[in-house]
Amino acid sequence: MSYKITFEAFILSAATKAAVEEACRDRRLSRSTVNILDGGLPAALSYYKSNHTPNLILVEEGSADSAMMDQLESLAEVCDPTTKVVVIGQVNDIRLYRTLISAGVSEYLITPVTSRQILETIDSIYSDPSAKQRGKVLAFFGVRGGVGSSTVAYNAAWAISRLGNDDVVVVDADMAFGTAALSFNQDPKQTLGDALSNPERLDASLIERFISRVDDRLGVLAAPAAVRGFTPIEPEAMEKIIELVRGQANFVILDLPHMWLPWVKDVLVQADEAVLVAYPDLANLREAKNLSEYLSEQRGEGSKPKLVLNRVDPSRKTQLTAKDFQDATGLEPLQLIANDRVLFETAANNGQMAGDVNATHKAVESLKALATALGAHAAQGKARNAPVAVGGLVLPESVNRFWQALIKKG
Ligand SMILES: Nc1ncnc2c1ncn2[C@@H]1O[C@H](COP(=O)(O)OP(=O)(O)OP(=O)(O)O)[C@@H](O)[C@H]1O
Ligand SMILES: [Mg+2]
Known part of the structure; x- marks a missing residue:
C-alpha cells in the first residue's frame, strides 16, 4: 500500500521541486523518510562524501555531457549497493537514456516532470511484481x-x-x-x-x-x-x-x-x-x-x-x-x-x-x-451465483432450486 523507504532528492529548478514535494505528500510515501535538497548532482556528490546513501536518490541535472557521466560515476562509487538512482534531465535523447540505464540508473525522466511520473517511477522500482x-x-x-x-x-x-x-x-x-x-x-x-x-x-x-x-x-x-x-x-x-x-x-x-x-x-x-x-x-x-x-x-x-x-x-x-x-x-x-x-x-x-x-x-x-x-x-457472460427470480421472490441460486421444486409440486 505504501513504501517505507529513505528518499533524498537534489533539485535544480523550482518546477521540479514542486513536483517532488507533491509526490512526497502522496499516501504511497506517507511512511517514507524524505529529504529534499537543492543543488542537483554536484550537491549530491559533496553530500554523500559524509553521509550514507538512502534507498533512493533523485538528482536533477542540467547538462548531458561527459561531465555528467563522470559525476554519476563518482556518485556510484559512494552509493550503497542497494541504493537506486533516478536522474531528471533536460535532454531528450534515446542514446543518453540507454547509456544511463546501462550504467545502472533506474530511470531517466525529462523535464518538466509531474508528481505522477515520479510516483510511477517509484512504483516501478519498489512495487513487488507479485503484489x-x-x-x-x-x-x-x-x-x-x-x-x-x-x-x-x-x-x-x-x-x-x-x-x-x-x-x-x-x-x-x-x-x-x-x-x-x-x-x-x-x-x-x-x-x-x-x-x-x-x-x-x-x-x-x-x-x-x-x-x-x-x-x-x-x-x-x-x-x-x-x-x-x-x-x-x-x-x-x-x-x-x-x-x-x-x-x-x-x-x-x-x-x-x-x-x-x-x-x-x-x-x-x-x-x-x-x-x-x-x-x-x-x-x-x-x-x-x-x-x-x-x-x-x-x-x-x-x-x-x-x-x-x-x-x-x-x-x-x-x-x-x-x-x-x-x-x-x-x-x-x-x-x-x-x-x-x-x-x-x-x-x-x-x-x-x-x-x-x-x-x-x-x-x-x-x-x-x-x-x-x-x-x-x-x-464475461452471466455473473456467477446470480440470483434468479421465482414467483416474485428473488433468492440465491442454491435456495432457488429448492423453491423451484416446491413451486412445481404446488
Ligand atoms: N440504506 C439504508 N436504509 C435503511 N436502513 C439502513 C440503510 N443502511 C443501513 N441501514 C440500517 O442502519 C443501521 C446501522 O447500520 P450499520 O450497523 O451498518 O451502521 P454503522 O455505520 O456500521 O454503525 P456503527 O457506527 O455502529 O459501526 C442498521 O440497522 C442497518 O440495517
Ligand atoms: Mg459498523
Missing part, C-alpha cells in the same frame, strides 16, 4: 456512528463478488461490536481477535484458516464481537493482517469502527481507497468535510477519499443534497444509496445481503454501481 496479484484494499469508515457504513461495506463486498470475476474478503475490524458474521450468517470458529493475539505467528496458510467462507467468491474474517477480553489493536499487527489477506483475494473490504485511533488513521491513509459513508445531514456534512480535508492531505491530491451518501430519501425535505456535500467537501458523492428500512432490516434479520432479498431494488442497483465504481470486474 500486482494482491488484492485492492477498500477501507469503509462511517463519518459518524450508525450511518450504515458496515451495511454499505458488506453489500458492496457482496456486489463485487457477484459481479463475477473477483474474490473478496471482508475484514470486520470492529473488534467489540462487529456484525459481519451475523450479516453473512456465519458462525466462525476463529476471528480477527485470534489473528491479532499472536501476529508474529501469522502467515498465508494460517490467515486462510481464519477466514470463513460465505461462498466460493466471498470470505469473512469476522470480529470476536465480545466486549470481554478486548485487546487494543497495534498498527503494525493490523498492517500485517491486511497484507496477508491481500494475498488471498482480489478485494479486501475493511469495515472500520467509528473510532479515531492510530491504527484506524493508518489504514485510512494507506488503503487503496478510503470510502467515507455519510448520512445526508449537517453533522455528517461537517465530519465529512473534516475527514476529507485530513485524508486528502495525508493521502495526496491524486488519492482523495471517496464519499458515499447512505439512507438518501428525497421525500425528506430536511436531508441535505449530494451537491451540498460536494460544495462542502470537494468530493462528488460516488453513489447515493436509498433509505429502505424494510429491505435492510429484512436482510439483516435473515443473515442475507440486500440483493438476496430483492435483486432489483434501487438501493441494490446503487450498491452494484458502487462496486463497479470501486473497480469490480464483471465476468
Whole structure:
C-alpha cells in the first residue's frame, strides 16, 4: 500500500521541486523518510562524501555531457549497493537514456516532470511484481456512528463478488461490536481477535484458516464481537493482517469502527481507497468535510477519499443534497444509496445481503454501481451465483432450486 523507504532528492529548478514535494505528500510515501535538497548532482556528490546513501536518490541535472557521466560515476562509487538512482534531465535523447540505464540508473525522466511520473517511477522500482496479484484494499469508515457504513461495506463486498470475476474478503475490524458474521450468517470458529493475539505467528496458510467462507467468491474474517477480553489493536499487527489477506483475494473490504485511533488513521491513509459513508445531514456534512480535508492531505491530491451518501430519501425535505456535500467537501458523492428500512432490516434479520432479498431494488442497483465504481470486474457472460427470480421472490441460486421444486409440486 505504501513504501517505507529513505528518499533524498537534489533539485535544480523550482518546477521540479514542486513536483517532488507533491509526490512526497502522496499516501504511497506517507511512511517514507524524505529529504529534499537543492543543488542537483554536484550537491549530491559533496553530500554523500559524509553521509550514507538512502534507498533512493533523485538528482536533477542540467547538462548531458561527459561531465555528467563522470559525476554519476563518482556518485556510484559512494552509493550503497542497494541504493537506486533516478536522474531528471533536460535532454531528450534515446542514446543518453540507454547509456544511463546501462550504467545502472533506474530511470531517466525529462523535464518538466509531474508528481505522477515520479510516483510511477517509484512504483516501478519498489512495487513487488507479485503484489500486482494482491488484492485492492477498500477501507469503509462511517463519518459518524450508525450511518450504515458496515451495511454499505458488506453489500458492496457482496456486489463485487457477484459481479463475477473477483474474490473478496471482508475484514470486520470492529473488534467489540462487529456484525459481519451475523450479516453473512456465519458462525466462525476463529476471528480477527485470534489473528491479532499472536501476529508474529501469522502467515498465508494460517490467515486462510481464519477466514470463513460465505461462498466460493466471498470470505469473512469476522470480529470476536465480545466486549470481554478486548485487546487494543497495534498498527503494525493490523498492517500485517491486511497484507496477508491481500494475498488471498482480489478485494479486501475493511469495515472500520467509528473510532479515531492510530491504527484506524493508518489504514485510512494507506488503503487503496478510503470510502467515507455519510448520512445526508449537517453533522455528517461537517465530519465529512473534516475527514476529507485530513485524508486528502495525508493521502495526496491524486488519492482523495471517496464519499458515499447512505439512507438518501428525497421525500425528506430536511436531508441535505449530494451537491451540498460536494460544495462542502470537494468530493462528488460516488453513489447515493436509498433509505429502505424494510429491505435492510429484512436482510439483516435473515443473515442475507440486500440483493438476496430483492435483486432489483434501487438501493441494490446503487450498491452494484458502487462496486463497479470501486473497480469490480464483471465476468464475461452471466455473473456467477446470480440470483434468479421465482414467483416474485428473488433468492440465491442454491435456495432457488429448492423453491423451484416446491413451486412445481404446488
Ligand atoms: N440504506 C439504508 N436504509 C435503511 N436502513 C439502513 C440503510 N443502511 C443501513 N441501514 C440500517 O442502519 C443501521 C446501522 O447500520 P450499520 O450497523 O451498518 O451502521 P454503522 O455505520 O456500521 O454503525 P456503527 O457506527 O455502529 O459501526 C442498521 O440497522 C442497518 O440495517
Ligand atoms: Mg459498523
